[in-house]
């Protein structure tokens with residue numbers, strides 16, 4: 001396999017980074033007791049991108065403040081960043097700007113960034129509107145979608161869109177049209193969480 005990544009998961013503690021990754025990797029939901037990530041976790045998944053099998057390297061980071069200096073050290077190696085907030089937590093959304101500042105300070109200039117509003121299944125507890133997420137993403141020029149690690153909605157799409165972008169960056173021919181990640185996501189959004197995305 002050729003290897004793409006690393007793709008790094010970022011965002012406040014408890015927004016669902018580990019659960020989103022487990023949903024993508026194993027197709028299951030980690031309900032029950034919340035176990036905070038310590039430092040950083042490394043996982044790989046083989047995905048199909050345009051009929052090419054690629055190994056996607058994924059780094060799950062701890063959202064807790066006390067691990068920040070550990071995770072900072074990994075930013076510069078990341079090819080892509082999935083930045084998560086929790087639609088039921090206003091502070092996690094308000095902190096996205098601070099996360100983007102950290103990304104600006106520590107990550108590579110051309111890193112692929114995607115904003116994810118997670119826990120979209122928790123409609124009754126929602127405090128961040130979809131439009132607020134869209135507006136913030138637009139301001140920073142990054143793609144956006146709402147995900148649920150519980151139902152799986154848009155989880156595969158997020159990783160596949162990133163994998164496709166990284167594959168195009170790695171193999172782009174000069175005469176080939178550039179991959180448009182925004183257009184790809186818009187065309188695939190809200191389709192079921194599995195199958196046939198590529």
Ligand SMILES: Nc1nc2c(ncn2[C@@H]2O[C@H](COP(=O)(O)OP(=O)(O)OP(=O)(O)O)[C@@H](O)[C@H]2O)c(=O)[nH]1
Pocket residue numbers: 011012013014015016017018019020030031032033034035036037038061062063064118119120121122147148149150151
């Ligand atoms: N309903 C619902 N609960 C979720 C979802 N994603 C995560 N959770 C729950 O939210 C809690 C935190 O999830 P984690 O994935 O451990 O959070 P994290 O962002 O990795 O946290 P840190 O490791 O501290 O950075 C857990 O209790 C999960 O079961 C989701 O999409 N829907």
